[in-house]
Amino acid sequence: MVTLKQLAKELNVSISTVSKALNNSxxxxxxxxxxxxxxxxxxNYRPNKVALSLKNNKTRTIxxxxxxxxxxxxxxxxxxxxxxxxxxxYNIITCISNESLEKEKESLQLLANxxxxxxxxxxxxxxxxxxxxxxxxxxxxxxxxxxxFDRVAHDVLCDKxxxxxxxxxYNATKSLIxxxxxxxxxxxxxxxxxxxxxxxxxxxxxxxxxxxxESFVLKIKKKDDxxxxxxxxxxxxxxxxxxxxxxxxxxxxxxxxxxxxxxKVPKDISVIGFASKSDSNHTxxxxxxxxxxxxxxxxxAAELLIKRIQNTGAEVDVxxxxxxxxxxxxxxxx
Numbered sequence: 247m248v249t250l251k252q253l254a255k256e257l258n259v260s261i262s263t264v265s266k267a268l269n270n271s272x273x274x275x276x277x278x279x280x281x282x283x284x285x286x287x288x289x290n291y292r293p294n295k296v297a298l299s300l301k302n303n304k305t306r307t308i309x310x311x312x313x314x315x316x317x318x319x320x321x322x323x324x325x326x327x328x329x330x331x332x333x334x335x336y337n338i339i340t341c342i343s344n345e346s347l348e349k350e351k352e353s354l355q356l357l358a359n360x361x362x363x364x365x366x367x368x369x370x371x372x373x374x375x376x377x378x379x380x381x382x383x384x385x386x387x388x389x390x391x392x393x394x395f396d397r398v399a400h401d402v403l404c405d406k407x408x409x410x411x412x413x414x415x416y417n418a419t420k421s422l423i424x425x426x427x428x429x430x431x432x433x434x435x436x437x438x439x440x441x442x443x444x445x446x447x448x449x450x451x452x453x454x455x456x457x458x459x460e461s462f463v464l465k466i467k468k469k470d471d472x473x474x475x476x477x478x479x480x481x482x483x484x485x486x487x488x489x490x491x492x493x494x495x496x497x498x499x500x501x502x503x504x505x506x507x508x509x510k511v512p513k514d515i516s517v518i519g520f521a522s523k524s525d526s527n528h529t530x531x532x533x534x535x536x537x538x539x540x541x542x543x544x545x546x547a548a549e550l551l552i553k554r555i556q557n558t559g560a561e562v563d564v565x566x567x568x569x570x571x572x573x574x575x576x577x578x579x580x
Contacts, residue, residue: 248289309362310340311353313370319540326544334552345371351381363555364391366547375438391554395547397439405550406566409538411441414571415448418518425580427488434492435466445492476503487515494521516579531577543569
């Protein structure tokens with residue numbers, strides 16, 4: 247394998263010049279940078295990452311911990327993180343907490359031994375339910391920065407990337423009210439996590455602001471039969487004329503159930519859900535969605551963490567980046 251020393255000798259320049267050229271230093275002229283990179287590509291030169299990490303005390307690797315790999319939203323955030331990290335020359339190591347507090351702690355301990363320079367994570371459901379945050383604080387005290395996204399621990403002083411969950415649901419509910427809907431039901435199977443609670447509050451606020459409208463919340467637990475619960479809702483409440491769902495599966499099931507009950511969508515009932523474009527493409531009629539822009543969230547999280555890693559020792563205030571959702575109108579609303 248060719249080394250920096252060999253490249254420098256062949257180009258008749260110093261090793262420092264080759265190193266700086268490969269890292270696009272402004273100290274090196276464009277023609278020299280071009281010559282160095284062309285020769286490096288010819289010899290398929292690759293920097294020795296182990297040597298670099300020892301020299302710089304950096305691994306150029308980010309640890310990512312997500313609660314559920316089967317969740318399409320989280321998978322897209324992961325895609326956004328990886329793409330942005332690659333742009334900056336970072337790799338990622340991914341761990342899955344499976345909503346477990348212990349698994350989350352284990353993942354932090356496993357990677358905090360010098361394997362990564364920092365973490366990007368979405369808090370496990372069990373951690374949020376138990377309000378357990380000390381393992382995050384301990385990691386940050388070790389000098390490893392954390393950026394949280396989507397589900398965050400507000401008591402932990404770190405950078406965060408969130409969406410406007412409260413405002414998104416509030417505005418979506420208002421849009422249903424403006425359609426003339428009177429009996430709007432909020433359905434959620436994410437009641438125990440922060441985003442689910444914020445979405446419910448947004449719905450309740452919109453309903454309370456309109457005299458004569460009553461809030462109706464259906465909370466579905468993990469152990470429940472989701473289809474059975476939503477079917478029972480329609481059987482008992484014949485006057486439902488709108489559904490707003492905090493999660494994609496509840497929205498899709500509600501839409502399909504309404505159709506199976508002979509209701510015309512959106513003439514008789516409107517349905518909105520937090521869901522992706524692909525979810526909408528698999529429903530008939532196409533579902534109106536609250537789009538969260540998962541890849542953008544991932545990119546922002548990676549960008550914040552890399553800046554934090556590169557500013558080691560500098561006093562930089564923690565930031566909370568809010569990514570605005572979009573209400574994408576389709577055929578399930580008027």
